[in-house]
Amino acid sequence: MIKCNVTVCGTISKAAVVRTNNENKAFTAFAVNCVIPARNGINKTVEISVAKDGEEYNRADYTVGKRVEISGVLTFKKRGDNLYFNMSASSVNLTVASNEDSIKGEMHFRGKTGKNIEEKTDKKGKNFLQFSAFSAEKVNDGFEYLWVRFLGFDREREEWLQPQTGIEAKGELELSVYNDKLNIACKVSEMSEYVKQPYNPNN
Template identity: 55%
Template structure:
């Protein structure tokens, strides 16, 4: 599970349309393009699919393709094959004071499985920090897909339970970048704990 509480600033890429979910709840659906800066290579434009519960489009600010927009809400990542999809459940929409700079700012909640390398490192100023990666898995047809996140925990050494394949709950600041044309997810941890996996868990 990767769940992010964010504010997104970008450009409307798909016109808003009314839709309904399986329960019959009405919502507006539209797209936002965000340019993510590259750590290596060239910047990457990603599209976020936005859903906002409402009865009709007149309840929302005008959402026209090409309009700058700021949207607050819950961002979820879904993997299908090699493609990573970004879906935002909006709580607020603002087209009046949206900035000129693209960005996704907020916090991440993560539940998943630690990878093989968990490293203790030291900054130039002598401060300790831990670096590791972990993945969240989800069912895609008959197979599982895995979304990896890189974690950094400052002023703290590796805890004893931090071993490869251990479950982890983590919270912290979300950072997005691009590396070799792939979206790179990073979390600066504010708190984390062991996740005791249940026998019927879908996580691998």
């Protein structure tokens, strides 16, 4: 599970339309392009599919090319080599002053660590942790795995933090591009071992 409470600044790439969900409730759908800066290589533009509960009566203002700021919950869906961004919006601001694209906010992650937990020291002599962990989603007869790189500054390694261990973490979301590959990272503020509860049909 990966959920991010974020604010997105970008440009509308698909005009707003009104649709209905499985419960026949109306929602407004549109898409936003956001440029992710590259640490190496060329910047990458991602398209975020946005849904906002209810019918936006000013959706004529949601024109392609208009700058917009959206707050809400961002989730990711991986299918093969493709990564899709989906956002459930709580608020939309169509009078944005900033011309700079950004995706800023906090990630809530639940998954399993990879094979390596690295304990490092920065240039100032402070300890930090670096490791990757994945979240798995069941798709048809298999699974899709989405990896996140974690950085824990001023943090000692706890005994439970081992390879192939369940983890629950919160922290600052960081998206970047390196050699045309999108990287998802998290600067950890909270972290604990996650033990999956056995399925109980009575709950």
